[in-house]
Amino acid sequence: MTTTDLAAPAGNGFTGVWRRLRNFDLGDSVAYSITLLAGTGIFILVGVLLVELWLNSRLARHEFGWKFLFTSIWDPIAQHFGALPFLYGTLVTSLLALIIAIPLGLGTAIFLVELVPAWLSDWLAFIIDLLAAVPSVVYGLLGIFVLVPIIRSGVEPFLQSTLGSLPLFQGPAYGFGFLAAGVVLGIMVVPFIVSVSREVLLAVPQEQREAALSLGATQWEAASQVVVPYARSGIFGSIFLALARALGETMAVTMVIGNDPSIHTSLFASGYSIAAVIANEFAEATSTLYIHVLIELGLILFGLTFILNALARLLILATVRRGTVRP
Amino acid sequence: MTRRSVTNVVMLTLTGACALLTVSVMFYILGYLAWHGASALSWNFFTKLPAPVNVPGGGMANAIVGSAKLLLLACCIGVPVGILAGIYLSEFAGHTIASVLRFTVDLLNGVPSIVIGIFAYTVIVLPMHTFSTLAGGFALGIMMIPISVRSTEEYLRAVPSSLREASLALGAARWATITRVVVPAAFRGILTGVMLALARVAGETAPLIFTAFGNNSWSHGWSQPTASLPFMIYTYAVSPYDDWHRQAWAAGLVLVTLVLLVNIVTRLALARKMPLSR
Numbered sequence: 001m002t003t004t005d006l007a008a009p010a011g012n013g014f015t016g017v018w019r020r021l022r023n024f025d026l027g028d029s030v031a032y033s034i035t036l037l038a039g040t041g042i043f044i045l046v047g048v049l050l051v052e053l054w055l056n057s058r059l060a061r062h063e064f065g066w067k068f069l070f071t072s073i074w075d076p077i078a079q080h081f082g083a084l085p086f087l088y089g090t091l092v093t094s095l096l097a098l099i100i101a102i103p104l105g106l107g108t109a110i111f112l113v114e115l116v117p118a119w120l121s122d123w124l125a126f127i128i129d130l131l132a133a134v135p136s137v138v139y140g141l142l143g144i145f146v147l148v149p150i151i152r153s154g155v156e157p158f159l160q161s162t163l164g165s166l167p168l169f170q171g172p173a174y175g176f177g178f179l180a181a182g183v184v185l186g187i188m189v190v191p192f193i194v195s196v197s198r199e200v201l202l203a204v205p206q207e208q209r210e211a212a213l214s215l216g217a218t219q220w221e222a223a224s225q226v227v228v229p230y231a232r233s234g235i236f237g238s239i240f241l242a243l244a245r246a247l248g249e250t251m252a253v254t255m256v257i258g259n260d261p262s263i264h265t266s267l268f269a270s271g272y273s274i275a276a277v278i279a280n281e282f283a284e285a286t287s288t289l290y291i292h293v294l295i296e297l298g299l300i301l302f303g304l305t306f307i308l309n310a311l312a313r314l315l316i317l318a319t320v321r322r323g324t325v326r327p
Numbered sequence: 328m329t330r331r332s333v334t335n336v337v338m339l340t341l342t343g344a345c346a347l348l349t350v351s352v353m354f355y356i357l358g359y360l361a362w363h364g365a366s367a368l369s370w371n372f373f374t375k376l377p378a379p380v381n382v383p384g385g386g387m388a389n390a391i392v393g394s395a396k397l398l399l400l401a402c403c404i405g406v407p408v409g410i411l412a413g414i415y416l417s418e419f420a421g422h423t424i425a426s427v428l429r430f431t432v433d434l435l436n437g438v439p440s441i442v443i444g445i446f447a448y449t450v451i452v453l454p455m456h457t458f459s460t461l462a463g464g465f466a467l468g469i470m471m472i473p474i475s476v477r478s479t480e481e482y483l484r485a486v487p488s489s490l491r492e493a494s495l496a497l498g499a500a501r502w503a504t505i506t507r508v509v510v511p512a513a514f515r516g517i518l519t520g521v522m523l524a525l526a527r528v529a530g531e532t533a534p535l536i537f538t539a540f541g542n543n544s545w546s547h548g549w550s551q552p553t554a555s556l557p558f559m560i561y562t563y564a565v566s567p568y569d570d571w572h573r574q575a576w577a578a579g580l581v582l583v584t585l586v587l588l589v590n591i592v593t594r595l596a597l598a599r600k601m602p603l604s605r
Contacts, residue, residue, distance in 0.1 A: 027500050027502040027503065028500050028501045028502050030502065031501065031502035031505060031506075032419055032502075034411060035411045035412065035414045035415035035418070035419055036415055036419065037411070038407070038408050038409075038410075038411030038412040038414075038415060039411075039412045039415040039416070039420065039424075039428050041408055041412070042408065042412055042428065042431055042432060042435065042472060042476070043428070043431055045435070045469065045472075046431050046434060046435055048446075048450070049438070049442075049443075049446045052446055052449045052450060053442070053445065053446070053449075056445075056449045103345070104345050104348065104349060105345075105349070106345075107341060107342040107344070107345030107346070108342070108345045108346040108348075108349045110342045111339075111342035111343050111345060111346040112346060114342075115339060115342065115343065124346060124350055126594065127350050127353050128349055128350060128353065129590075129594075130353055130587055130590060130591070131349070131352060131353050131356075133526060133527070133530075133586055133587060133590045134356060134530070134583060134586070134587070135529070135530020135531070135532070135557055135582060135583070135586060136530070136532065136533075137530065137532040137557045137560045137561050137564075137579075137582075138356070138360070138530070138560065138579045138582065138583055140560075140561065140564065141560055141564045141575055141576070141579050142356060142359060142360075144564055144565070145363075145564075145572070146359060187352055190349055190352075191349075194349065218331055218332060218334070218335035219335060219339060220334060220335040220338040220339055221331070221335070224338070244437060247439070248437075248438075248439025248440070248441065248442070249439075250439065250440065250441045250532075250533035251532045251533055251557075251561060255561070255564060255565060275439060275441045275533070278441050278445070279441055279533055279536050282444075282445070282448070282536065282537045283458075283536060283537045283540065294445075295445055295449070298441065298442045298445045301439055301441070301442055302438060302439070302442050305437050305438065305439055306434060306437065306438075308437075309433065309434065309437035310434075313433060
């Protein structure tokens with residue numbers, strides 16, 4: 001029996017309310033009502049949030065419809081708006097972030113779970129968790145003054161001289177652009193991948209490892225062919241979680257992406273992201289339509305992160321449950 | 328050595344390298360901030376208003392006070408709602424309602440901070456026709472709710488049910504049991520949850536851009552635009568002036584020190600064995 005069963009009110013719904021009234025235990029009713037009010041408040045809050053986003057983007061939705069998503073013109077003066085450059089920028093930077101963060105995060109998690117003693121693993125995980133606590137504006141600050149110069153004078157010339165034939169790595173090296181934004185985002189989401197992956201890897205039953213090792217597998221083979229596949233849906237969950245963070249991340253991206261609403265194939269070029277355009281242009285938006293367009297972008301962002309978060313939670317839940325219930 | 332054992336050594340070394348790289352990023356960030364920030368940090372930083380470009384001796388006193396006011400307001404909104412809803416989840420809610428509410432809280436937790444900013448803008452800035460501390464604090468307060476709810480619930484659940492039963496058996500009403508027995512037993516956990524929530528919103532910039540906006544001077548009362556440390560870092564970092572960049576480093580050092588200190592202290596306090604609640 002869990003604590004909730006004990007503490008749950010006697011009966012739900014109408015009978016519960018009736019019993020409370022009949023017994024006239026005023027203190028309990030007040031306590032119940034106040035806490036219920038807070039709980040209901042959260043429902044209402046989320047509801048109002050959605051309604052506000054929906055209502056305050058109506059002009060944009062009526063004016064442009066679905067075409068908004070596929071138009072790449074962004075001309076606030078002529079009142080022509082299309083979301084494509086921002087969708088593209090958000091997508092490219094988030095994918096870049098994942099390309100960096102998945103191997104780094106997964107490698108770290110495997111190391112923490114499989115190779116080091118528990119106390120050291122806890123300490124390292126603690127330090128990595130602190131990375132997630134660093135405010136994003138500080139990542140942006142470091143991005144501008146540390147990362148961008150490195151990318152401009154080191155990474156981009158190197159990529160150009162080695163892989164310059166690919167359209168991805170062409171054009172002048174400004175430093176600011178998709179590449180810088182992707183790298184900053186990648187560093188920012190690593191802690192999410194590490195902490196969740198570590199948790200699901202820890203939940204893999206010890207017998208799985210022992211079985212693999214007893215069959216003669218090396219430690220790496222046990223980890224990569226048994227443990228990781230066993231926890232794969234949880235690891236995918238951590239990746240979705242990281243992707244959701246990357247999509248919604250605002251400040252660090254705004255500070256290093258270059259803020260240019262156009263689509264370029266080259267990762268060296270400046271771009272824009274959904275969150276960055278809202279952050280940059282909202283306070284200066286002059287017409288109501290302009291504001292509504294930006295709020296519609298916010299609504300799109302909300303929808304994307306909602307889907308990813310929901311998927312991530314389902315996957316993580318599924319893995320942790322499967323791991324802890326020993327067959 | 329066989330090929331398999333070579334692969335083994337190489338791959339395991341690589342995972343170690345990943346861990347080393349990730350952990351060293353943290354120290355690199357701290358070192359860089361300390362190096363650049365400390366040299367720009369002075370008494371003036373904490374006591375003076377921002378100075379115009381090329382005038383030495385400016386500070387961020389108004390941003391520090393502004394951040395404090397925003398966080399106070401955020402606590403006034405986020406903490407009561409968060410803790411009460413957490414108590415509801417742990418002590419009262421039926422199974423179905425609890426899981427729906429938990430899902431909603433997770434949903435709110437996943438909403439990008441910039442979208443919360445838009446929300447505060449449409450509900451408070453638009454009707455008031457001005458950027459204000461109130462709007463900024465409201466946005467930050469909403470962001471505190473999910474973390475407070477989940478940590479409160481978690482620590483209340485960790486309170487052994489024998490404590491509740493003992494209290495009820497002595498004839499205490501449920502509300503008395505909750506306020507005198509259950510919540511005090513989990514108090515430390517709840518407090519750390521609130522502190523972590525506070526640390527998280529303390530560094531938020533995105534929801535403040537079009538709610539609290541910024542201010543080069545003092546902000547009086549609650550209905551004027553106000554400066555805040557994260558927003559100052561942003562505006563100073565993207566400005567073209569070296570002087571302002573140095574100030575941004577100093578502000579970054581102060582902000583990160585505060586945020587990490589709260590994180591480290593609360594997490595270490597949690598890691599120690601808690602009487603009663605663990």
